[in-house]
Amino acid sequence: MTRKEQVHQEAKLLFKEKGYIGSSMRDLANNIGIEASSLYNHVKSKEELLQNICFDLADQFLKAIQEVNAQKYANASDWIRHAMLNHLKVVADNLEASAVFLNEWRFLSGDAMDKYLDFRKTYGGMYRTAIRNGVEKNEFRKDLNPNLAAINILSTMNWTSNWYQENGKENIEDISKQFFDLILKGIKA
Amino acid sequence: MTRKEQVHQEAKLLFKEKGYIGSSMRDLANNIGIEASSLYNHVKSKEELLQNICFDLADQFLKAIQEVNAQKYANASDWIRHAMLNHLKVVADNLEASAVFLNEWRFLSGDAMDKYLDFRKTYGGMYRTAIRNGVEKNEFRKDLNPNLAAINILSTMNWTSNWYQENGKENIEDISKQFFDLILKGIKA
DNA sequence: CCTACCGATCGGTAGG
DNA sequence: CCTACCGATCGGTAGG
Numbered sequence: 001m002t003r004k005e006q007v008h009q010e011a012k013l014l015f016k017e018k019g020y021i022g023s024s025m026r027d028l029a030n031n032i033g034i035e036a037s038s039l040y041n042h043v044k045s046k047e048e049l050l051q052n053i054c055f056d057l058a059d060q061f062l063k064a065i066q067e068v069n070a071q072k073y074a075n076a077s078d079w080i081r082h083a084m085l086n087h088l089k090v091v092a093d094n095l096e097a098s099a100v101f102l103n104e105w106r107f108l109s110g111d112a113m114d115k116y117l118d119f120r121k122t123y124g125g126m127y128r129t130a131i132r133n134g135v136e137k138n139e140f141r142k143d144l145n146p147n148l149a150a151i152n153i154l155s156t157m158n159w160t161s162n163w164y165q166e167n168g169k170e171n172i173e174d175i176s177k178q179f180f181d182l183i184l185k186g187i188k189a
Numbered sequence: 190m191t192r193k194e195q196v197h198q199e200a201k202l203l204f205k206e207k208g209y210i211g212s213s214m215r216d217l218a219n220n221i222g223i224e225a226s227s228l229y230n231h232v233k234s235k236e237e238l239l240q241n242i243c244f245d246l247a248d249q250f251l252k253a254i255q256e257v258n259a260q261k262y263a264n265a266s267d268w269i270r271h272a273m274l275n276h277l278k279v280v281a282d283n284l285e286a287s288a289v290f291l292n293e294w295r296f297l298s299g300d301a302m303d304k305y306l307d308f309r310k311t312y313g314g315m316y317r318t319a320i321r322n323g324v325e326k327n328e329f330r331k332d333l334n335p336n337l338a339a340i341n342i343l344s345t346m347n348w349t350s351n352w353y354q355e356n357g358k359e360n361i362e363d364i365s366k367q368f369f370d371l372i373l374k375g376i377k378a
Numbered sequence: 379c380c381t382a383c384c385g386a387t388c389g390g391t392a393g394g
Numbered sequence: 395c396c397t398a399c400c401g402a403t404c405g406g407t408a409g410g
């Protein structure tokens with residue numbers, strides 16, 4: 001790992017733990033074992049670190065969902081099952097970045113913020129569309145509000161970075177399957 | 190509204206918008222129209238503001254769920270339906286405080302943090318227990334993981350403060366009913 | 379990658 | 395509720 005990669009890696013841990021504003025460049029430098037001023041040989045500004053974390057992850061979420069779209073599933077259920085699995089795999093592989101992505105994006109400035117919100121809107125839109133398709137094909141309940149159904153899915157997936165820890169007890173494929181069953185069939189016997 | 194109440198009210202708005210660390214006492218004073226030093230006639234410290242926001246809301250969540258427990262429902266479904274409704278009503282009535290409660294609690298210090306985490310654990314535990322009861326009575330699927338089912342409910346409710354706005358279009362009772370149907374029956378036709 | 383430093387801002391206090 | 399101020403810390407730069 002180059003020093004530059006190390007700086008970006010350490011920033012994820014620090015921003016998750018203390019928040020973006022609560023993390024100082026001196027904290028970050030200290031965790032690496034150099035002086036704060038030396039960070040600027042690897043990074044233009046503090047915000048560049050935040051932008052990299054957010055947009056690297058957005059790219060991963062996008063690739064994960066494009067893989068699903070490429071399958072051209074006939075059933076909306078299949079699309080959702082696969083999309084949830086791929087999303088949760090990205091979260092599980094990037095727990096710190098996921099927490100930063102969700103909690104610190106509001107400190108992005110100007111264009112970066114716009115770009116970020118665009119991504120979130122587009123990404124959520126794909127779930128809403130999948131659900132609407134499922135309703136039209138009578139695959140899903142016709143009294144469904146696609147907006148709220150999408151929020152149910154996205155909320156649960158987003159929250160995952162707050163509690164999931166790779167500890168060998170449960171793997172993310174199992175969790176994804178169980179969440180999908182909850183979304184599809186609910187808890188009722 | 191007394192000045193003291195005004196300070197606490199303004200703190201909710203500011204902490205939600207800029208985060209706890211990102212909000213300065215000078216910002217807060219400026220929004221009210223006084224000098225920063227004058228705030229300390231009404232408040233002991235910045236953290237006292239955060240503690241009040243978090244624990245006032247925790248009290249409201251607790252009262253809301255105690256009302257549900259007092260009903261002594263025979264069905265787990267009824268308990269969950271009513272608990273969700275009461276929880277979401279508190280969120281809808283306290284949108285700013287709810288966002289602060291969820292996003293800024295990590296800046297609580299020492300005992301306050303412990304007390305906060307205790308509350309979250311106890312509160313989540315009541316949902317897990319309700320779900321386990323429902324499974325035992327064959328009201329819910331017996332292959333259910335009560336932990337993940339509770340996370341599904343709590344995630345969706347927690348996320349509400351991020352998107353819900355009282356704008357006359359949808360009232361929280363409708364939303365609560367639709368979320369409950371999603372939790373109970375899922376999206377499947 | 380470091381030393382030395384900049385102007386700005388922070389939470390909070392003294393004293394009236 | 396204000397003026398005046400404290401020591402600490404912030405992101406970042408100059409120059410080597």
